[in-house]
Amino acid sequence: MICAQCDADNLGRVRELTPTEAIDLVGRFEAGQELPEQMRADVRLLGSLLGRVLQESGSPGLYDDVERLRAATIQAYTDETPEAFEKAAAIADSFSIERADEVARAFTAYFHLVNLVEEHQRVRVLRERGDRPTRSGIPDTIATAFERLSSEVGEETALDRLQALRFHPVFTAHPTEARRRAISTSIRRLSELLGERDAAGENATETRRTERRMLEEIDTLWRTAPLRREKPSPVDEVRSVMAVFDETLYTAVPRVYRRIDDILQGEHAGSRAPIVKPFVRVGSWVGGDRDGNPFVTASVTRKAAAIASEHVLLGLERTAQRVGRGLTLDAETTPPSDALVALWNRLRAADEDAATEIAARSPEEPHRRILLLLARKIAATRTRNADLAYRDPEHLLADLRTVQDSLVAAGAARQAYGSLQRLVWQVETYGFHLTELEVRQHSAVHRKVLDELRAGGERSELTEEVLEVFRSVASVQQRFGPRAAGRYIVSFTQSAQDLANVHELAGYAMGPGEALPVLDVIPLFETFADLQAAPGILAEIVSHPSFVSRLDATGRRLEVMLGYSDSSKDVGPVAATLALYEAQAKISTWAETEGIELTLFHGRGGALGRGGGPANSAVLAQPPHSVDGRFKLTEQGEVIFARYGDPDIAMRHIDQVAAAVLTASSPSIERRNRGCRRGLRRCRPHDGRRLARTVLRVGEGPRLRAVVRDRDPDGRARPPRPGLPPRAPRPVGRVARRPPRDPLGLLVDPGAHQPRRVVRSRHGPRGRR
Secondary structure (H helix, E strand, O other), X not given: OHHHHHHHHHHHHXXXXXXXXXXXXHHXXXXXXXXXXXXXHHHHHHHHHHHHHHHHHOOOOHHHHHHHHHHHHHHHHHHOOHHHHHHHHHHHHOOOHHHHHHHHHHHHHHHHHHHHHHHHHHHHHHHHHOOOOOOOOOOOOHHHHHHHHHHHHOHHHHHHHHHOOEEEEEEEOOOOOOOOHHHHHHHHHHHHHHHHHHHHOOOHHHHHHHHHHHHHHHHHHHHOOOOOOOOOOHHHHHHHHHHXXXXXXXXXXXXXXXXXXXXXXXXXXXOEOOOOOOOEOOEEOOOOEOOOOOOOOHHHHHHHHHHHHHHHHHHHHHHHHHHHHHOOOOXXXXXXXXXXXXXXXXXXXXXXXXXXXXXXXXOOOHHHHHHHHHHHHHHHHHHOOOOOOOOOHHHHHHHHHHHHHHHHHOOOHHHHOOHHHHHHHHHHXXXXXXXXXXXXXXXXXXXXXXXXXXXXXXXXXXXXXXXHHHHHHHHHHHHHOHHHOOEEEEEOOOOHHHHHHHHHHHHHHHOOOOOOOOOEEEEEEOOHHHHHHHHHHHHHHOOOHHHHHHHHHOOOEEEEEXXXXXXXXXXXXXXXXXXXXXXXXXXXXHHHHHOOEEEEEEEOOOOHHHOOOOHHHHHHOOOOOOOOOEEEEEEEOHHHHHHHOOHHXXXXXXXXXXXXXXXXXXXXXXXXXXXXXXXXHHHOOOOHHHHHHHHHHHOOOHHHHHHHHOEOOOOOEOOOOOOOOOOOOOOOEEEEEEOOOOOOOOOOOOOOOEEEEEEEEOOEEEEOO
């Protein structure tokens, strides 16, 4: 009771702020954040509009309660006293459940608006900065990276590397992005209105009109339920990711190509064939990743591929129509080539009624007529009209290049390499499938299913589902091409046989005499022990009969995936990072020796503990020859919308990562990384492998720094030195063993354990959480 009375007395001393004092406190707090003036003004504007909405549309007293809690929270943050914090907590505790729900929704809307302002400020800075280089001196655009690489290896070699460049983000369905599409769409409209308000400048009438529309949109945001009433299904997740393609990526990627070509070709850009070849390929696990997710079935995989194709074909159809309407070039000034005339005759024979109608509307505009008929063929491909549909995107590209060549021959190069080139880039990048759908399954599932199949007898539901996945992949490839779904990732790969099992299962699924799907089977090394065993497993893979023919067919290309999250959970981020680095270095060396064109696939998450962080910095820190112009990584959850939700930010991200991929193979960066690796080994107590074990034994944080500081390069303890604190005591404990993660309960080899730190205490050993 005494303590409770003391607390009450302390709370009483922190009196309620008057409105004037609250405004002053908030103003001083905002000023202390050192925000750019434009950004601060945007926060004030949207905050005031939200306040008006709460007064007009919220329940009585809601606005006052929100402001009271906001001021108390800021006071608690600035005062840093228990009394101020308890005062804020007391205000929150005083709310009823209904009021607390309303206040939480109000703050959610406020944080959406603040995040929007921050994103808009990033876009504003990007536009103001233009192509000016950063202070770090490291190239962060492809144009500057190409210039630096040319100075080191020569322009011809740099051009070859630019044209072989590949950036391959893969979107995954981690459920960390909880916003509804309706909320995201509302925020996107507000972002556009902020841009319009900036453009209005001193025009008071236009500014008032824009602010009125902002008020309407914020009122809509407040009245929209922030969460779904039901958990989203895998198909819902597919449709959510499609919003990113519709709103940004479909148009942003060709804009990246165009911007790079404009810089590299200067005044000749747009009047001759582009230097840049499409280097972005987009993958997706959404609807294909079934490792531990029973809701992702073969049916979901087929639907995911169909939804993605629908989106990209609709986009290509509309783009072809728009480009065609703009090609109003008369036959007298821009005569068609013989190949174009032959193409027109072929298209007219296949679609006579439409050709007659289009010819009547465009009597002397041959290039326009062709593009409009091509748009109809794309539409027929989408609706599966077999008489008109394209068989594959290569045939569409051939027709588009016939139009381009005819324009160039007639002297209309700018029309050939203008809007029409953007359509060509979109077809080359996305095909008819949009995303390259990847299937992932646990190796233990494959082993269990194969044991059942080899034994004969009745097949279980799990076995039928696993086999149906291969039939779905074959169906998707038949309809959209091998690129649409050709990669099969095996989680927890522990041997070459784990990969060969995939091919055996495909044989069971398709039956004798049927064509097997084209599969690139990718090992995923996730745990600390698996990363160490990876080079040996890969050496066995390339000589396995199941892989030899596929390696030959692809020109000895091989993809290997490395998991960041599970290795970090096994041994901590520092030891995992070292293990990943050593594994990449060894795998890259092995691939170079074997003549393998290696692509390392980085399974990075959004959080730092899952390998997250700036992707371009991560690229530049990779071991020599582990990138070689190719970089593939996962983009998870909210990271997808943070990096690709806004067109300007998406373009900037792609440009930065691609620049890093190009720069990573430069001699100067490779020398730096080799030096860092040697320096790491000199200044650490042991070599790379033993260092990882040391980190595992010692743990991370102050004790690790103490061990590194107080040991010589050969590992011997240094004598104490004056003025320095004593060495950290040797940690007490031992390395225990635990079975790997097994979410499906399908362990075949329970002896394949992974290390775990065990801490001894007076209560006995306990696992470190």
